[in-house]
Amino acid sequence: MVDDQLDKRLKDLGKRVRTAQAKRAERTGASGGGRGKPAEGMAVGIRITVEMIAGLAVGVCIGLYADKQLGTAPWLLILGFLLGAGASFANVLRTARELDARQARERQAAIDRARDE
């Protein structure tokens, strides 16, 4: 008897939670997915910036070091800079693609949850 009541209450709660989740998914889905919170936007910004600098820094460092060892300044620095810039672009593109894929996955998951209801 008590168990039945508890069961009913639990089911009721489950239903309420699911409706709220579906509503929320709808709302966030409409406003463009993961771009909701400012802190997350900042995290993405810093991530891309760092990605851009890191490749360039590594390329330049390798170029400078090789120049120092081989005495070919400034040619390897120039080469390192160009390759580093290329690596930076590759990094940024890869990051952007990955973020895109995650956003698409999240939106799909939200739609699936809403449809289940």
Next chain:
Amino acid sequence: MAAAADGHGGGGGLDPLHQFEIYPILSINIGGYDVSFTNSSLWMVIAAVVAYLIISRGVGAGSLVPTRMQVVAETLYSTVANMVRDNVGDAGKKYFPFVFTLFMFVLFGNLLGMIPYSFTFTSHLAVTFAMAATIFVTITIIGIMRHGLHFFSLFFPAGAPLATAPILIPIEIISYLSRPVSLSVRLFANMMVGHTLLKVLGSFAVMMGAAGILPLGLLVGITALEFLVAALQAYVFTILTCIYLHDAIHLH
């Protein structure tokens, strides 16, 4: 951190970078190397102990209706478990302990740094780079052990024309080498920037007297944001480790 700003800065000169100072608690010198136990080491030990206590106390009960601590422990566990499953796949299960330890260490390093008068060891490039370099070397070794020499096909994107190899391969190698740099700089920069900002605003609140209420209000918001950043950066650090692990295991 906010409240620590004035007291820690010391008198009139409010130095926002003072909080990052490292001082030895126990001076140790082995073979000419300074391996002192510093405030940074102390907070690393505290982070490890707190993480251990939360997990062991949370899992210890293991009841159907969880206690608060159990919910915390289970949430942390399932967050990382899902992350590994989604980003690495089934092959990543083996490396879950490694990733989980990493996540807990960075998370508690970041969060404990939010306590006034504490020290944020993740705000030092030396610490984050040591972690990133360890991850980088470990993952490279995992990749080579799994694939042998085939691992180096990672440096040449499949399907690209062979003529582009002289340009693409150096670019891919530099891109690969830049991973530990970006991984460490990101965490360090986020923590350093946030904590410096808190101190600067904190000193404004002191200097401006009655009008200091304005920066104080801002400080409340930024402190909340800092908590979010602390958790988010631990998450990003771990998720990137997972992605690198995925690359090493599946090669693209």
